[in-house]
Amino acid sequence: MATSPTPPPSNADRPGPLYLTWGDIGAATQDLSEQVTVGGMPQVVVGIVRGGMIPAVWLAHRLEIRDVRTVEVTRTTGDGINAAKTRLPTTRNPASLGDLTGLDVLLVDDIAGSGATLAHTADLLRDLGPARVRTAVLTVNRANWAQEADPARVIDYIASLNDTWIVFPWEDSMSAELDEQYRTRPGTPMIGPYSTNQMDDFYTALGRGEAKPSGLMNLMQHLIATERCEDGANVLDVCCGRGLALPLLHRYAPKIGRYVGLDISPDNLAEAHMRLTAVRQEYGSPFPVDFVECDVSDPWPQLPPFDVALYTSALEHLPSELGVKSLAATGAALAPGGVLYLSTPQAFGPPPRPLQYRVHVYEWSREEVVRAVEAAGLVVDDVMGLLPPEPDGVAAELAERYGTGAVDWYRDLAARVPKALLDTVSSVAVPDRATELLFVCRRPA
Structure with missing residues (x-):
């Protein structure tokens, strides 16, 4: 039965x-x-x-x-x-x-x-x-x-x-x-039930003078994880896509022990290989790098325990049931004390919910993410915003958390700081209303 x-x-x-x-x-x-x-x-x-x-x-x-x-x-x-x-x-x-x-x-x-x-x-x-x-x-x-x-x-x-x-x-x-806003847009690149659409390459965008909040958010979340990687750490990149973490790891964490990137798309992995080649021309080969083509919701190949796992801006590309399985596999791959950096859009209200971005398959509420992470044997140590709500929403949450002085400070910055930069930094302080979240999770030692 x-x-x-x-x-x-x-x-x-x-x-x-x-x-x-x-x-x-x-x-x-x-x-x-x-x-x-x-x-x-x-x-x-x-x-x-x-x-x-x-x-x-x-x-x-x-x-x-x-x-x-x-x-x-x-x-x-x-x-x-x-x-x-x-x-x-x-x-x-x-x-x-x-x-x-x-x-x-x-x-x-x-x-x-x-x-x-x-x-x-x-x-x-x-x-x-x-x-x-x-x-x-x-x-x-x-x-x-x-x-x-x-x-x-x-x-x-x-x-x-x-x-x-x-x-x-x-x-x-x-x-x-x-309404169609609830469904993945026709024409989105897919492998089975997965969307393989990739976030903009923020390195290329910045190189041509384009500073978008989504690109700076992606840069910031990778920097947050990279700067916390200790020497000798084994780093796992779940749904690594085109390998956006690699330049930052080579630049700011060259003494990690190993990097392994997993992805279901051979095209994504081909881009990651090309990025690695370019990065190593600049920084050499300070740590071994392996790429594995696999479905992250299926049983994984035999891998060593990892000290750090990155799962950034990818969970929303899986159906919810497969997302749960992928989180369980990620949790199992972490060594005791290992840390997972997990980012995904924040959805509000019960499903069915309209998609913020119609290249996604399922967007999670904060409560759903916490349940799945805890079911994977992890604890949530911190939740940061990555993309903000409208300015009035930012001001409202700042007032609730820090008082009216924080609102005055935010409004003063808004009058001086470029919006793309301010959006990225101010989001961290307003996780209850942010439209994208970064969860810092840990496997108990």
Whole structure:
């Protein structure tokens, strides 16, 4: 039966529907494929029409199974949120299942509410004489679950548990109810469910005289981490992208013990290699550097413990479930006393939330980040702002934290200091309202 299905950020206290993205579906089918493989490879995948068809095909690709069949079984009378249901599941065209005699069958649906449709269909399949029938769903809506037994004891494989109505990305109602600002922009470079879009190269931007708050923020967060690297430290760069940390490490922390950069994109790593070549022409080779192409939410290759981990401006490029897994892997890679510098935009309110930047996949609230970091076995020592709210928001938080004198000081600086520089520095003091945060986390010794 299902083991440890992982819920997304808790939605028990919000009555509205939960909108899943294609990234969420990719993460869920990957999770299910791993669970299925442990129990043995099926020979046939059966999708329940209509909602189970897409996850069934996706799972079949992940499992490299070419025999995919469908059966139409339903209880809902419409597609809307909280649509009415018939008393018993209705089956149409069962002959579409063909001959299942002696076969190992995996039955797939998108969601289990009461569990009646899945149970009815599984019984229908068993009547056709297969060797085994297993069941898999992307999610279970516990608010509608009608059976006494826990879902994980009834359904073999579950990717997530929820407590509200789910709207899938292939459902028309999503387009009607969810504005495009909530979704990753079409055309964003992707590898599977990951956005591989990279932040501007602040070195190049400054070289052409362009000082943007986002670029200076990126420079500052790397400087904060670099200046705290002790001699001999092993440094891990999670989702290293084009290797923006390397010039600063060579310049300000040349006595670190080792640098390892991880990234899923071969194009990003190719840029990082070119940057390393250029940096070493200037500074030589003061420490060894390795790049590893890998999915940071999957099991990592064997690596030594690290004293410092950088995970900067990348968490938002992963679906939330995969982000949690990547943080768990990062926490496990740190030596006792090791420090993680984690930055990501700060989102406000319950999901679904509009994206600040539509090259992202999921933007986290501060509370969600803290929960995931603590679940990874780390403690949060400090939280700094990296990008500020509007000036009135900065002034309001400065007044709350430091009094009206700080507001006067800020306004005086605003009249004299270029905005890009002031935004970067003033953000540090207003983490409650900042639009990007840097978390300084530590694995207890």
